[in-house]
Amino acid sequence: MSAGRTEEWLQKFREVILQYNEHRRSDPFMDWFRDKDKAGFFASDFERVLAILIDSRFDQRTTAENALQNTRDVVGCGALKNCSLTPRELPLLIPKQSKNAGEWTELFCEALQRLHELAERIVAKKSWAVDDLFKLILTECRVPYLADKTSRLAVRWLHELVNYLEIDMRNYKIPVDSLVYRVASRLGVIDPYTDKYYGNGSPADLKIQGFVQRLFPEKPWVMDEPLWVTGRRRVRGGHCFPTNPDCHGCIFDGLCPKNFTDIAPESVGMEKTLGSGVYMRPVRKVETGASEKQLAFAKFVEDLKRKRITGERYREMIAQWQREHKEEEWQ
Numbered sequence: 001m002s003a004g005r006t007e008e009w010l011q012k013f014r015e016v017i018l019q020y021n022e023h024r025r026s027d028p029f030m031d032w033f034r035d036k037d038k039a040g041f042f043a044s045d046f047e048r049v050l051a052i053l054i055d056s057r058f059d060q061r062t063t064a065e066n067a068l069q070n071t072r073d074v075v076g077c078g079a080l081k082n083c084s085l086t087p088r089e090l091p092l093l094i095p096k097q098s099k100n101a102g103e104w105t106e107l108f109c110e111a112l113q114r115l116h117e118l119a120e121r122i123v124a125k126k127s128w129a130v131d132d133l134f135k136l137i138l139t140e141c142r143v144p145y146l147a148d149k150t151s152r153l154a155v156r157w158l159h160e161l162v163n164y165l166e167i168d169m170r171n172y173k174i175p176v177d178s179l180v181y182r183v184a185s186r187l188g189v190i191d192p193y194t195d196k197y198y199g200n201g202s203p204a205d206l207k208i209q210g211f212v213q214r215l216f217p218e219k220p221w222v223m224d225e226p227l228w229v230t231g232r233r234r235v236r237g238g239h240c241f242p243t244n245p246d247c248h249g250c251i252f253d254g255l256c257p258k259n260f261t262d263i264a265p266e267s268v269g270m271e272k273t274l275g276s277g278v279y280m281r282p283v284r285k286v287e288t289g290a291s292e293k294q295l296a297f298a299k300f301v302e303d304l305k306r307k308r309i310t311g312e313r314y315r316e317m318i319a320q321w322q323r324e325h326k327e328e329e330w331q
């Protein structure tokens with residue numbers, strides 16, 4: 001493609017994304033949050049931040065409506081003021097895939113103290129670079145089940161809903177999962193045979209983030225939703241299926257070269273799927289050479305020691321941690 005044609009194509013792409021964002025269905029949590037905020041429900045920025053963290057943590061492997069119902073329930077029971085709620089003080093929460101209602105309720109109670117701590121750390125500083133904020137959420141003050149995707153949702157909401165916070169979003173990276181990888185392949189942004197994805201900084205990741213930066217250097221997050229929504233299943237409004245996409249009605253129809261429609265690009269270019277076919281990102285290494293998971297585990301053990309938890313309770317909590325962190329939410 002000539003430079004002029006490429007620029008024309010990019011411009012069309014920008015317009016499609018902007019139109020999508022202009023007309024997208026409003027998020028139920030954002031509507032709820034704004035209504036509550038207008039009515040003076042939140043006593044402080046700490047409570048605003050905490051409500052966002054709670055809902056984004058619930059918003060995984062379920063619908064936004066279910067996540068919001070859980071948020072309303074726990075907030076109604078005092079979770080914004082009390083970090084020591086017990087399962088007996090809560091109704092059973094709507095479970096996510098892989099957890100039953102009882103387990104999910106218990107896990108929320110166990111995470112609540114950490115959610116409070118994280119909210120405190122966030123409001124302690126007014127201005128954030130987005131990278132620092134992710135570092136805080138994903139490594140320094142980790143909350144079980146608030147992982148890569150859910151934390152990105154949290155950061156977007158913090159940016160959009162909490163006026164007190166000034167978050168410089170220019171370095172925002174969109175999370176690459178199998179849906180985004182597939183759609184990016186079909187759109188010609190990457191080639192699954194040469195651009196492999198195995199985590200942050202892998203060839204496919206660099207190309208996708210570079211493409212996003214080229215289109216929207218000031219607000220890269222606007223690219224996130226249009227890509228993954230397009231890659232969803234038909235029943236969830238998607239078009240770009242693993243094979244034989246249904247291009248009719250897709251927002252990218254008209255500018256998409258429709259590459260690799262007879263293969264599932266993610267099965268060619270992404271790290272192998274595990275277990276149930278859910279893509280799991282490889283655990284990232286950090287500067288010390290230990291993985292994030294190892295560091296978090298060491299910190300968890302330190303916390304137990306600090307709290308003088310020993311014996312049977314210690315063993316139970318270690319086993320619980322290991323069960324939780326076997327799952328994809330860590331990745």
Ligand code: SF4
Pocket residue numbers: 183186187230239240241245246247250251252253254256257258259261
């Ligand atoms: S136009 Fe077709 S191939 Fe391209 S992204 Fe949409 S559904 Fe996928």
